[in-house]
Amino acid sequence: MASKQLFTDSDIADEAVRATCDDASICKRFATSKGYWTDLYVQYFVRQVGERKAPEINRGYYGRVKGMNLLIDAFLKKTQCDCQVVNLGAGLDTTFWRLKTVIVIILPPLSKPLIETHSTDSLLLDCHSLDSDRYCIIGADLRDFPTLEEKLKKFQINPELPTLFLSECVLVYMTTEQSSKLVHWVADTFPTAMFINYEQVNMNDRFGEIMIENLQRRQCNLAGVDLCQSLDSQERFLSAGWKSVNALDMMTVYSMLPQEDVARIERLEFLDEKELLQQLLQHYCICWAVKDKLNLGLSQIGF
Ligand SMILES: C[S@@+](CC[C@H](N)C(=O)[O-])C[C@H]1O[C@@H](n2cnc3c(N)ncnc32)[C@H](O)[C@@H]1O
Numbered sequence: 372m373a374s375k376q377l378f379t380d381s382d383i384a385d386e387a388v389r390a391t392c393d394d395a396s397i398c399k400r401f402a403t404s405k406g407y408w409t410d411l412y413v414q415y416f417v418r419q420v421g422e423r424k425a426p427e428i429n430r431g432y433y434g435r436v437k438g439m440n441l442l443i444d445a446f447l448k449k450t451q452c453d454c455q456v457v458n459l460g461a462g463l464d465t466t467f468w469r470l471k472t473v474i475v476i477i478l479p480p481l482s483k484p485l486i487e488t489h490s491t492d493s494l495l496l497d498c499h500s501l502d503s504d505r506y507c508i509i510g511a512d513l514r515d516f517p518t519l520e521e522k523l524k525k526f527q528i529n530p531e532l533p534t535l536f537l538s539e540c541v542l543v544y545m546t547t548e549q550s551s552k553l554v555h556w557v558a559d560t561f562p563t564a565m566f567i568n569y570e571q572v573n574m575n576d577r578f579g580e581i582m583i584e585n586l587q588r589r590q591c592n593l594a595g596v597d598l599c600q601s602l603d604s605q606e607r608f609l610s611a612g613w614k615s616v617n618a619l620d621m622m623t624v625y626s627m628l629p630q631e632d633v634a635r636i637e638r639l640e641f642l643d644e645k646e647l648l649q650q651l652l653q654h655y656c657i658c659w660a661v662k663d664k665l666n667l668g669l670s671q672i673g674f
Pocket residue numbers: 388389390391392393395396459460461462463464476477478479511512513514538539540541544545
């Protein structure tokens with residue numbers, strides 16, 4: 372008799388996608404240990420600093436974190452913090468610790484570091500959700516739309532409040548159809564909102580091919596990579612009902628960050644081959660889309 376299969380192919384694929392958050396957090400932990408930026412919380416999720424990362428990787432993460440944070444802070448300023456933040460596919464990202472009032476969506480179940488670091492004023496509801504006054508973590512598959520919607524309602528998300536949606540290297544793991552539905556639903560449901568999406572771009576060259584092959588070797592499929600061919604692909608937000616959208620590759624974002632701080636981090640480690648950093652930055656982008664029924668001036672947000 373054939374033995375019973377405990378894990379399906381899709382379980383294995385989901386586990387591989389889930390594990391990508393470890394890579395991101397390990398790299399962020401290393402870069403912060405070198406002083407690229409300050410993150411008081413990452414040490415609680417990744418205990419060990421781990422092995423050395425190349426300077427271009429650290430600078431790439433610096434650009435990613437600084438770029439995202441600049442847009443997040445601009446949104447908080449425009450809304451005077453009278454808003455909600457939903458971090459989609461947050462993994463172990465520490466943004467919610469910095470902001471304090473955030474709804475975090477992760478692919479269930481909750482990971483051990485997340486459960487271990489929840490504070491005493493929070494309530495672990497089951498292995499899928501954690502609730503507190505300041506933040507809640509919802510285990511939900513972004514591809515399973517009805518459940519996601521139901522869970523967000525249960526946690527009393529208020530569609531009328533200005534809402535910031537974050538997705539950092541997340542949509543690319545969903546098929547274009549699945550991520551389009553998500554982006555559409557957000558636009559339809561939240562009249563005053565901003566969606567910040569950080570992901571791969573210019574993936575139709577050898578660098579992109581190698582990235583795809585490396586991930587495939589780990590059973591991890593970039594199912595949405597078709598939307599990562601050029602910055603123009605991010606116009607998908609317009610067809611999904613957003614009023615305006617901007618997209619910049621990370622090379623451009625890096626050059627628009629406060630240059631004094633960039634000069635500081637560039638002194639931290641010697642970078643021998645500048646082309647490696649350029650190549651890396653040219654393959655990621657930040658895109659931000661807005662809808663602004665309350666006329667808060669969200670469309671003015673930028674670098
Ligand atoms: C590369 S990690 C990025 C984590 C985090 N956003 C960061 O930047 O540190 C990708 C994350 O997307 C999440 N993810 C991918 N597909 C998802 C889905 N269908 N539902 C929920 N989360 C998903 C994974 O669980 C993983 O945590």
